Amino acid sequence: MKFIFDEFKEGMRIAFAAIRANKMRSVLTTLGIIIGILSVTLMGTAIEGLDRAFNESLASLGPDVLYIQKWPWGDRGDDWWKYRNRREVKIQQAKDIEKYSELAQAVNPAIGEIRNVKYGQKLVENVTVVGTGAALLETSGATIAFGRFFTRFETDGGRPVCAIGSEVAANLFPNENPIGKTIKVGGYAYQVLGVFEKQGSFLGEQSLDNRVYVPIYRFFKEFMSRRGGISIMVKAKSVEEMDNTIEEIRGIMRKSRRLSPKDEDDFAINQQEIIVQTFNQIGGVIAAVGLFITGMSLFVGGIGIMNIMFVSVTERTKEIGIRKAIGAPRRTILLQFLIESAALCLIGGIVGIIIAFPLSLIIDTFLPTAMPLSIILIALFISVFVGVISGFLPAFRASRLNPVDSLRYE
Amino acid sequence: MDEGIMSTIIKFKNITKVYQVGDEQVHALDGISMQIQKNEYVAIMGPSGSGKSTMMNIVGCLDTPTSGLYELNGTNVSDMDDDDLAKIRNKEIGFVFQTFNLLARSDVLHNVELPLIYGGIGSAERRKLARAAIERVGLTDRIHHKPNELSGGQRQRVAVARALVTQPAILLADEPTGNLDTKTGDEIMMLFDTLHKEGNTIILVTHEEDIAIHAHRRVRLRDGKIENDEMVKNRRIIK
Numbered sequence: 001m002k003f004i005f006d007e008f009k010e011g012m013r014i015a016f017a018a019i020r021a022n023k024m025r026s027v028l029t030t031l032g033i034i035i036g037i038l039s040v041t042l043m044g045t046a047i048e049g050l051d052r053a054f055n056e057s058l059a060s061l062g063p064d065v066l067y068i069q070k071w072p073w074g075d076r077g078d079d080w081w082k083y084r085n086r087r088e089v090k091i092q093q094a095k096d097i098e099k100y101s102e103l104a105q106a107v108n109p110a111i112g113e114i115r116n117v118k119y120g121q122k123l124v125e126n127v128t129v130v131g132t133g134a135a136l137l138e139t140s141g142a143t144i145a146f147g148r149f150f151t152r153f154e155t156d157g158g159r160p161v162c163a164i165g166s167e168v169a170a171n172l173f174p175n176e177n178p179i180g181k182t183i184k185v186g187g188y189a190y191q192v193l194g195v196f197e198k199q200g201s202f203l204g205e206q207s208l209d210n211r212v213y214v215p216i217y218r219f220f221k222e223f224m225s226r227r228g229g230i231s232i233m234v235k236a237k238s239v240e241e242m243d244n245t246i247e248e249i250r251g252i253m254r255k256s257r258r259l260s261p262k263d264e265d266d267f268a269i270n271q272q273e274i275i276v277q278t279f280n281q282i283g284g285v286i287a288a289v290g291l292f293i294t295g296m297s298l299f300v301g302g303i304g305i306m307n308i309m310f311v312s313v314t315e316r317t318k319e320i321g322i323r324k325a326i327g328a329p330r331r332t333i334l335l336q337f338l339i340e341s342a343a344l345c346l347i348g349g350i351v352g353i354i355i356a357f358p359l360s361l362i363i364d365t366f367l368p369t370a371m372p373l374s375i376i377l378i379a380l381f382i383s384v385f386v387g388v389i390s391g392f393l394p395a396f397r398a399s400r401l402n403p404v405d406s407l408r409y410e
Numbered sequence: 411m412d413e414g415i416m417s418t419i420i421k422f423k424n425i426t427k428v429y430q431v432g433d434e435q436v437h438a439l440d441g442i443s444m445q446i447q448k449n450e451y452v453a454i455m456g457p458s459g460s461g462k463s464t465m466m467n468i469v470g471c472l473d474t475p476t477s478g479l480y481e482l483n484g485t486n487v488s489d490m491d492d493d494d495l496a497k498i499r500n501k502e503i504g505f506v507f508q509t510f511n512l513l514a515r516s517d518v519l520h521n522v523e524l525p526l527i528y529g530g531i532g533s534a535e536r537r538k539l540a541r542a543a544i545e546r547v548g549l550t551d552r553i554h555h556k557p558n559e560l561s562g563g564q565r566q567r568v569a570v571a572r573a574l575v576t577q578p579a580i581l582l583a584d585e586p587t588g589n590l591d592t593k594t595g596d597e598i599m600m601l602f603d604t605l606h607k608e609g610n611t612i613i614l615v616t617h618e619e620d621i622a623i624h625a626h627r628r629v630r631l632r633d634g635k636i637e638n639d640e641m642v643k644n645r646r647i648i649k
Contacts, residue, residue, distance in 0.1 A: 318511075328528045329496045
């Protein structure tokens with residue numbers, strides 16, 4: 001074992017001496033690997049970043065919450081018109097679910113419109129006004145930072161009260177306590193009861209903090225276009241009972257909407273899983289294509305290494321002859337050149353990662369990225385792997401050289 | 411010579427080496443039989459094309475014979491594969507080449523250590539043996555110099571130290587003075603004389619009579635055959 005280590009040490013020493021002796025050549029060859037590892041690593045951080053952003057967004061949906069809506073999530077295929085022509089989901093159905101469901105823990109209707117919001121001279125444009133019920137905190141997982149959310153009585157009574165998202169609060173009340181203040185939502189006065197904890201954005205697009213939540217019956221009076229349907233969020237009592245909950249809700253919905261047994265469902269029961277599936281499909285394709293394309297540049301870098309290793313072996317034929325004459329077995333010569341190409345690639349990989357890290361931070365400003373340790377380790381492993389693969393043929397040729405001929409080589 | 415006292419280091423029995431050159435077969439060695447005993451000092455001589463180099467390659471286990479039997483220090487090496495031959499070269503043979511063949515990027519110490527690394531000797535032991543061999547050729551003060559910082563004579567001394575360091579059965583020198591001026595050449599030959607006196611077996615491959623005269627025995631080759639095998643009477647004495 002010990003002498004394998006000595007051989008390895010000798011291999012390292014030769015490799016670095018050779019790299020140092022041909023600085024320009026080593027730098028140019030390594031450049032190919034640097035670019036390859038750089039692009040693969042950046043692709044990896046982008047994929048990882050998207051994944052994380054997606055999972056964070058999904059956390060706002062919750063795995064145990066069903067969304068009853070006119071439109072199904074995910075791929076709608078060619079049935080756009082079919083869904084378009086469905087009847088809207090109405091508040092009556094939310095009432096029926098609440099009344100008849102045994103597996104639902106909380107039921108909450110929701111509907112949104114875009115309006116401007118004003119406080120004094122301050123104006124926030126394009127705020128999502130959400131008409132909803134008192135059970136929102138239970139079904140959405142959002143929490144109130146200070147103040148309180150409206151109660152059931154305030155909802156049913158359609159009181160002019162609201163709770164506002166953290167972004168709206170920051171814009172309207174930079175230096176004031178918003179609780180108890182009256183704001184104008186789309187021209188109507190509302191009293192602020194509470195401010196939400198910061199929630200971030202959904203799939204990196206829609207800010208969940210640029211919102212005003214008002215009682216849904218008030219919403220119907222002041223903001224609702226006549227046709228507008230609602231969504232109903234249903235939180236199941238347990239994740240294990242999800243399938244049974246869906247069946248129960250479907251029954252209640254069909255009854256509430258007076259569908260005959262031969263009619264198809266004219267509503268959709270959506271859940272987080274549908275988005276996960278869709279995302280995984282799309283994400284998987286993006287990742288495969290992206291890694292394939294960036295992998296090509298790494299492959300080209302590997303060919304560069306192989307090429308230069310062939311040159312290196314030819315140049316050092318005499319040295320190989322000397323080493324063989326004084327007793328180096330084939331394995332040692334093979335190892336020596338493998339170490340050299342692996343070292344070249346490893347250096348390229350390290351430099352690539354060092355460049356990729358600040359770049360990924362820059363990219364992060366417009367696309368979510370993340371560079372966990374696992375990506376760094378995988379990139380280093382890949383660079384060594386590329387080195388060993390592309391060094392193998394030249395190293396194998398070196399190990400097979402005939403000592404007599406190589407000693408005579410000038 | 412009395413075979414009972416002297417032990418046989420090299421035994422060649424009907425060794426041939428045939429090269430295929432185009433359509434033609436060249437018999438570089440054509441049925442050579444000879445023996446070399448421990449502590450002999452043999453010069454293998456001959457004009458170019460006589461088979462001298464082929465002989466050296468086979469004696470040095472760099473190449474294998476086409477047919478015949480070669481026993482080195484009691485081991486049959488005629489049919490060994492590459493890696494086994496490498497092991498034999500490492501243990502039993504110390505090479506000294508005309509062009510020195512040192513590793514240019516390594517210092518004296520590392521050059522001399524190299525055979526011990528391949529021999530699997532631990533680093534402390536290696537250091538000790540290498541330093542002893544370097545001292546033996548009088549280069550202790552140059553131990554961390556690179557070959558290009560040394561004179562030709564000094565380089566050849568490093569090569570001798572490298573050849574000695576594994577305490578091989580034979581020292582095999584191929585035109586060791588070919589790249590040196592007469593004076594340094596003489597110094598190297600003196601070193602060989604001393605090494606021989608200390609009990610080493612030395613095989614010298616040369617075409618120079620002046621050099622061959624150091625040896626006790628001369629084997630002359632011509633056309634792949636032994637033309638002449640004689641003990642030298644008037645050995646050159648260097649003062």
